[in-house]
Amino acid sequence: MTTAGSDYPPLRNFTAQEWREIIATLSKGAAPTDEAWLDLVIAANVYWEIRSGPPLKEQAKLMVEAVDHFRAGLDKIGVAAPQFQFRNQLAPVTVLLTELANYRDLLEGIPNRTSAQITRSRREEFLEAALKFWQACGGSLRLSRSGQGPTGPLIGYLVTVTDIVMGDAAPARETLAAFVKKRRQR
DSSP: OOTTTTTTOOOOOHHHHHHHHHHHSSSSOOOOHHHHHHHHHHHHHHHHHHSSSSHHHHHHHHHHHHHHHHHHHHHHHHHHOOHHHHHHTTOOOHHHHHHHHHHHHHHHHSSSHHHHHHHHHHHHHHHHHHHHHHTTOOOOOOEEETTEESSSSSHHHHHHHHHHHGGGGOOHHHHHHHHHHHHTOO
């Protein structure tokens, strides 16, 4: 199901249980703005989108093959059933082929960034949104340390939210602490 006027599926939201888990890590009485909620959901969706498909190189390869096969099929229809061309019934198919070829060209034109680089970039974008959400809820970028490593409310929140969004790919506590430290230095 798409939203009105959009060709894109609606954003995936966190489940009610996931929101409860996130809210439980915030300071008592925290009231994030609608904009902060939306920014966090959008960042999660961007991360989920890049993780759901094949790597870009594989997408480009598949699109090259698909466009070639589609074009060959369209050519065969033109030979086997020319009446469809004369009545201009293949025009919508030709438009679709053009759009697919443009998408193929876009994928092939992406610099040779690896899937890992793109995933890392999306992970950092999500972490940035998670920190903004934390701050919108009145949290500060303070960290604590114990014998087990980084602790405290901020680390607890980040562990919860990254586990929900990233699952097995969630960064370790030390990585989260390094990200927060880097963000504080800006």
